[in-house]
Amino acid sequence: MAGNSDPLTPRAKLAVTAGKAVAAASRAAGRGSGSVIGGRVALKLDPDLLARLAQNLDCVLVSATNGKTTTTRLIAEALRAAGPVVSNALGANMPAGITSALAGGSDAKFGVIEVDEKYLAGVARDTDPKCIALLNLSRDQLDRAAETRMLAENWREGLAGSKAVIVANADDPLVVWAASSSPNVIWVAAGQMWKDDAWSCPSCGGVMQRPGDDWFCGECGFRRPTPSWALSGDHVLDPHGSAWPIHLQLPGRANKANAASSAAVAAVFGVPPQVALERMYQVQAVAGRYDVVQFEGRDLRLLLAKNPAGWLETFSLIDPPPTPVILSVNARGADGTDTSWLWDVDYTRLTGHPICVVGDRKLDLAVRLEVANQQFQVCENLDQAVQLCPPGRIEVIANYTAFQDLRRRVGN
Structure with a gap:
């Protein structure tokens, strides 16, 4: 002991x-x-x-x-x-x-x-x-x-x-x-x-x-x-x-x-x-996950989802449409370099949400959303995506290194 x-x-x-x-x-x-x-x-x-x-x-x-x-x-x-x-x-x-x-x-x-x-x-x-x-x-x-x-x-x-x-x-x-x-x-x-x-x-x-x-x-x-x-x-x-x-x-x-x-x-x-x-009950956020941060006059809730099971759980807790959603996916070493898992995620659950797509692999994600008949815009970076959203709450869902990038950008 x-x-x-x-x-x-x-x-x-x-x-x-x-x-x-x-x-x-x-x-x-x-x-x-x-x-x-x-x-x-x-x-x-x-x-x-x-x-x-x-x-x-x-x-x-x-x-x-x-x-x-x-x-x-x-x-x-x-x-x-x-x-x-x-x-x-x-x-x-x-x-x-x-x-x-x-x-x-x-x-x-x-x-x-x-x-x-x-x-x-x-x-x-x-x-x-x-x-x-x-x-x-x-x-x-x-x-x-x-x-x-x-x-x-x-x-x-x-x-x-x-x-x-x-x-x-x-x-x-x-x-x-x-x-x-x-x-x-x-x-x-x-x-x-x-x-x-x-x-x-x-x-x-x-x-x-x-x-x-x-x-x-x-x-x-x-x-x-x-x-x-x-x-x-x-x-x-x-x-x-x-x-x-x-x-x-x-x-x-x-x-x-x-x-x-x-x-x-x-x-x-x-x-x-x-x-x-x-x-x-004392736990409000865990290494930045679930934190709500103010950025460019909006309230961004930061959500981490690294794989199909995680994305499914995350979709179940976001605010209902028409809350905007920003999705960010990278495929660096810590994420795994194979993005074929995107095809295992049911993105039809985002129907009705305005979607912005950022991250290293935004085009992979864009193809997947296109096939899922979702309305989305591909953006150069987080700042551009946020500016396309009205004031208020934005749900931001990112995989591992994309999440770290977002935290650095919003000073979290």
């Missing part, structure tokens, strides 16, 4: 100091937070540093295709009711970024760690977590991410026999299959809007049957487990059948689902649902 004798060897202390120095130099040079480069340097000097930093922490790992950063933030707020928390709150979710974050939390009791899906098994080995939250798996970064079933298989193998309590979404067949190798799973009915990655059974390849909210494989009998926690409208149902109200400043059904999973995680650490959910 926290407060025990110092676990860091002289080599580990040197690695932490060097990593912090490099991170500070990177920040001073205007190259971002420096957490990733600082973590890389520290791990080069002491490859076991992540394990050393985690050994005095009660850790929870959070992994998913969508909702990792927000859920990590909600869990961190909930666990602060029980003690100091260290977390990679800005989303640097590979080993270097995680190491950097933990190096900054010497007095922490809990580590709340967002983990990239591809690194989950390795980070779980290093940090010996008390709990792992698995929210969803769907197609993302098609050029370099393994096909979703392969990711599920990596999770399943990496978590087999894990001592951690797994808090997993019972509504996502890929997550259920991945988590089922673990002896201790708490199932949460968090819902699943996007189903196009789970029509075949991950266990046998048979066709999935999906009557109502249920699912099962007609061939091998693999089926939805009975959840002990559930999202029900604006409430979380706990294992005793009590309904706890969700009060969030974050919009949309997806964030209520994130809150339900977060409440189940908090309970593993002894924080009751009422306390956990009340603390989650």
